[in-house]
Amino acid sequence: MEKTQARGLIRPSHQLPQKRSGLVKLLLAAICAGAIVARLQTGSWFLFGVSSTRTTADEGTHGVAVDWDTFWDTLPTRPKLEYTPCFDQTPLGGPFQCARLELPMDYWNGTTDATISLAILRSPAVVPVTDPRYGGVILLNPGGPGGSGVGFLRRGGDAIRKTVDVKDHKHYDLLSFDPRGVGETTPAVDCIKNPTLDHAWQLRVMEEGIFEASDAAIGRLWAMSIARSQSCSLPLPDGEPDIRKYVTTASVARDMLEIVERHGEWRETEARRLLGCVTNVPSTLLYKPEEEKIQYWGFSYGTYLGNTFAAMFPDRVGRLIVDGVVDAYDYKKSLWSDNLLDTEKDLQGLYYHCARAGYPACALANQTSVTTAKGVEDRVLNITYSLYHNPLPVISPSPEVITYSDVKNLIFAG
Missing domain, CATH: 3.40.50 (Rossmann fold)
Known part of the structure; x- marks a missing residue:
């Protein structure tokens, strides 16, 4: 599968995903369960880029x-x-x-x-x-x-x-x-005064996914960032401390x-x-x-x-x-390039040690043949890309859908 690296991001080639194996489903179910449990325990969408500020x-x-x-x-x-x-x-x-x-x-x-x-x-x-x-x-x-x-x-x-x-x-x-x-x-710094509207806005941002989630995502996310940030800079009423x-x-x-x-x-x-x-x-x-x-x-x-x-x-x-x-310089310049590079290094370490440990210690390793780090990497990418067009439904009392963006964000933030 062709992919391009741009500041640590991987752009899918939009090929149709292959059918998931039972092992892939099991792996994704584990990822999803962890995400759902974290969300239920924290009351927060922080891992996915949105954080609730108050508990009711x-x-x-x-x-x-x-x-x-x-x-x-x-x-x-x-x-x-x-x-x-x-x-x-x-x-x-x-x-x-x-x-x-x-x-x-x-x-x-x-x-x-x-x-x-x-x-x-x-x-x-x-x-x-x-x-x-x-x-x-x-x-x-x-x-x-x-x-x-x-x-x-x-x-x-x-x-x-x-x-x-x-x-x-x-x-x-x-x-x-x-x-x-x-x-x-x-x-508080409240850019949207109505908490219900603020929560709805955060859900809209989350549902757009990451920049590469669709052909329209980057334009929509950019417009929403401009709208929120510039609205947040509007002057307060006279005499109100800012x-x-x-x-x-x-x-x-x-x-x-x-x-x-x-x-x-x-x-x-x-x-x-x-x-x-x-x-x-x-x-x-x-x-x-x-x-x-x-x-x-x-x-x-x-x-x-x-x-x-x-x-x-x-x-x-x-x-x-x-x-x-x-990295103070990287942070102050709003580059965040170190975060992406270090995440990629962590992933390469995961692939290496998975191959070294083999199956069943690592579920991503081959069950019947030799495992290589490149093979593990390809398998992780195939699992991730398979969600691009076919998100994974999770059937539970709190139903969920795990998307390509969810997994990419979970890898980056986790």
Whole structure:
């Protein structure tokens, strides 16, 4: 099958797909099931290029359904961290706690006195702050930009805790937040004010697929991008502070410094509450103004954010993990070429190791003859291209159709 490489994208030759084998159907069913489960668990189309910013209801404290529009909008915004229980206990930690933190909209130029209300979620350590095994707080960012830290910690907190906690040695608070303009943090960057219309628009974008999904897709996606982006830049009513001017990476890094400071305050207050005393608090628990250091784990764009923090505040870095590192130059130029090249390298590694392991360790390997990396690659491409004209229907209580674009996006994002 003829194919052309253009910035890491493969353009199909539009040949009619061949009939799927039973093994191919099984493989695609597994891919589809994973995509559906991820979508149901996250309530998000993020892997396919669309991310829901708000959840409407969920299980809150004591199993009571929480309407997030009501909960977050009524949670008071404070200049200090004042936590409220907001989710049931997780398998590996205590009940989640929520807070809203008041921070300046403009830190540096004095263009406005307006503030933001930062939505913060905390997964408490399994030991109190007064326990010698308490290791402090780890601040998390899932990437994006625009990823919800609140949603990320809720869904992935236990997996993070399994990685960072060491039994009988160190246990950490896990803390994340919705960056300014995102999710439950207010004011939000809302380009389409009506949530129903916004969701419908996102579904339209998703259904168009990737650029090569059809002869018309690139023109439609370009027009929709122009319409949304330019509508998002329309001026606000006079006197209304414009958060769109202050959603820079530097501003988010500055917000992180404030979170670190406010956590230091909270840590000392919590220690005094637990010890029942005003004095004799261990020095390691005392708040150290302008000296508190960050412990941070950032993924994808979160690596760019973490490196920005380190460049702005080098003396405030304790430990910093950058996971899935973004090339800063490539990112700033909006090229994303490294992402495509690295994805292709990963795929070549998959083909090689599949051939090395053979069948049945790798379902894509030949059952009756020698497997080569090129043979595995051809099989993956044939499976993918077969969906171009014949998407795979998934019969279930939540029916689905898995398309060529879905699989390409899943490979790229997964």
